[in-house]
Amino acid sequence: MKPVVRSLLETDLYKFTMWQALLHSHPGAQAEYAFVCRNAPVYPLSELAGDVNRELDHLCMMSFSEDELDYLRKLRYIKSDFVDFLAVFRFQRKFVTVETDGPTLVIRAKGPQVHVMGFEIFVLYIVNELYFRRFDQQAALSEGRKRLADKITLLREFGTEPARRHPYALISPWSQLTRCSSVVAGSRTRDRSTVSIGSASEITMCSALAASICATSVEPQRDMWNTKPDGATPGHASSSSCNASTGVRIGEPRRP
Numbered sequence: 001m002k003p004v005v006r007s008l009l010e011t012d013l014y015k016f017t018m019w020q021a022l023l024h025s026h027p028g029a030q031a032e033y034a035f036v037c038r039n040a041p042v043y044p045l046s047e048l049a050g051d052v053n054r055e056l057d058h059l060c061m062m063s064f065s066e067d068e069l070d071y072l073r074k075l076r077y078i079k080s081d082f083v084d085f086l087a088v089f090r091f092q093r094k095f096v097t098v099e100t101d102g103p104t105l106v107i108r109a110k111g112p113q114v115h116v117m118g119f120e121i122f123v124l125y126i127v128n129e130l131y132f133r134r135f136d137q138q139a140a141l142s143e144g145r146k147r148l149a150d151k152i153t154l155l156r157e158f159g160t161e162p163a164r165r166h167p168y169a170l171i172s173p174w175s176q177l178t179r180c181s182s183v184v185a186g187s188r189t190r191d192r193s194t195v196s197i198g199s200a201s202e203i204t205m206c207s208a209l210a211a212s213i214c215a216t217s218v219e220p221q222r223d224m225w226n227t228k229p230d231g232a233t234p235g236h237a238s239s240s241s242c243n244a245s246t247g248v249r250i251g252e253p254r255r256p
Helices: 013-025 045-059 066-073 080-087 119-132 137-160 176-187 198-215
Strands: 030-035 096-101 104-112 225-227
Touching: 013 080, 030 119, 045 096, 045 104, 045 119, 066 080, 104 119
Parallel strands: none
Antiparallel strands: 030 104, 030 225, 096 104
8 A cells, every 4th residue: 555655845845944942942842742533534543553553664764865855955944953953853752652542543653852753744645545545536526516616616716896994993094092092091091901991992892801811811822732741731821911991911011
């Protein structure tokens, strides 16, 4: 059977920029990645365990070719020493395991983050490809083309609609900005639950909403992976909070 991965460049470009930053700034960081399928598969993913193991064996035998390294070296944001590292790099099979738990496929990559982070995209790629290889390819292509055609039709229809004002545009006349700013500034000295009048009230509520979003922001998570670097707490709110009345970060000097 033809291997799923044919080149180590078959991954997201951002993985290389993250990889480079880890190598330069946190070469000793340890991490664990766990595969999680959030969809309900048609058949148990545990049936793929043998094939996934075979594909990972193949992945760990691959290395970057000279042409691939030359391509990466030409990217202005990729450093030459990182390309030199990739020239001798190979995925280590001992850092990734594949097991089954009933119908569930359990895949974990654990070890130095500069070695295990790269498994993420390839594991998703391998499982997805192996899963869909069992389906009728022509039927899948036909359905995919139909969905694409429907989306293109919607896009064309959108292009023929008249231009609309942005629904979140709070203030059109720039002349109101000075008056609104003074009202908002005045409201800071009163109870924070006080809502100022006129257009300024919209600005006050908007800044409070932005502050709420900032205070509760969490680390992004990929749909099918849970990443847990040692010492980190996934989902922990940002350490820099916001002032609910002004929308500025606490600790930063207020600008007039």
